[in-house]
Amino acid sequence: MPGKVRIGLIVGNDTDRAIEFDQAVNVSLRGNNDADLVLKLAFDEDEFDWTRLHMTPSYFRKTKRWETSKVDVLWNMVSDADQHPGTLAVIEKFTDQCDLPLIDPAAAILQTRRHDVARRLAGIEHIHMPKTLLLRNPTLERVRRQAEAAGFRFPAIVRRTGTHNGQMLGVFQSPEEIEGVYGDRRNEYYLTEFVDFRSPDGGYRKTRFFFVGDEIVLRQHVVSETWNIHGRSGRGMADHPDRLAEAQTWVGGGFAGLPATARTALRAIGDQIGLDYFGLDASLDSEGRVLVFEANATMNFLPRAGHMRGRSAAALAPMVAAVRKLLLAKAAQRATKT
Structure with a gap:
């Protein structure tokens, strides 16, 4: 597609009432993912451009509306169906009217509440969904x-x-x-x-994956002393060189380095969730079976500092490539229509 790919990044929440049209004014991104940071860090501005489209439940009660005639692809970053159902309903109506290629339709996001995901993944071979x-x-x-x-x-x-x-x-x-x-x-x-997923060596292991179009990126692998693994849990690995080496091997090997059983199971999860862009937290056993903790688009790829170090840095290049591939594929859909 000639020229820049112009992306409309849809953000918003159920708390705000006023629509913020000024791009320089910050808005709350609670319950939105960090796809904007991936774009800002990864892409050459000669190839991609983006503008923020702020949404709230009151959008269609306002006189002023967003102009999308210069947008090629819409990307919905509003990802928490529990926090923002009103905004997601508005986004669904808005995107239906735009008739543009869309990443993460609101209707699909609304099907990613924890109990809905548990129901959809239940019974799939090599997947344990509590x-x-x-x-x-x-x-x-x-x-x-x-x-x-x-x-x-x-x-x-x-x-x-x-x-x-x-x-x-x-x-x-x-x-x-x-x-x-x-x-x-x-x-x-x-x-x-609750599932006790402690490994034979006493550690608890959690791996984060990102599903981007038809690509799966292994973002992070953490080994912890406790089962409740979250953002800061990886810091405890600093005193365990063997665990650091394991994490580096996992992230460096990526999706292709996983057992065939795990790759098949992860593909099945992607098919069931049905989003263009989302994250998965899971634990894989020695045979490649997948214990699912959470699967939704609310997960962030980048830490708050906005950069990646050490054992996680190897995930950046495949993530950039996957997002670029997704955007170009969506832009091609737009070109075909016009």
Whole structure:
């Protein structure tokens, strides 16, 4: 496609009411992924250009609207279906009217709540997806009945919907032991079967993958002393040269270096989730079977510092290549239409 590929980055949230048209003014990106940072760090401005399209639930009640005649591809960064269902509904209407190639349709994002993903991945060969229940207006009796009907097994992790970075209320051995949930009519909660995935050497392993178009990028591999692995957990590997070497080998080998069983299972996950761009946190056993922790587009690729070091740096080049390939493929769809 001749000239620059012009990208409209859709951002927004359910809290803001005013639409911010000034590109220089920051808006809240809570519940949005960091695809904008990947673009800013990775691409030559002679080939790609982008503009921010801020959305809120009130967008269609405003007189002023976004002009998209100079946009080739839309990229929806609003990725948390728990936090921003109103904005996602507006984005779905907006993108339907634009008739432009789109990365991560809002309708598909809305199907990535934890309990929906658990249902969609259940029963796929070589994948273990712990059962997850959505608790609304929970009482002890309701949770008992819901767990029994679903064949749900305790112990279980309880977390409020829309939370990330390892935030949770705790791991509970039975419905009777759950605290901080019953009687709460304002918030919703996820109840997820707890799986002890400790390796024979005593470590807990979590690998983050990014699905970008038809490519899968191995972003990070962490070995931890505790099961609740999140952003800072990798720092504890500094005192374990063997674990650092393992992480470097995993990231350096990438998707192609995984066992065939794991590659097949990961492809199946990509097919079921159905997004152009999303992340997966999982643990792989020695035979390549995949224990899924979370799969959605809310995951960030880059750390807050905006750069990658050491064992993770090897993931940057394949990620850049995958995103570039995805954008060019979407832009080609636009060229075909015109």
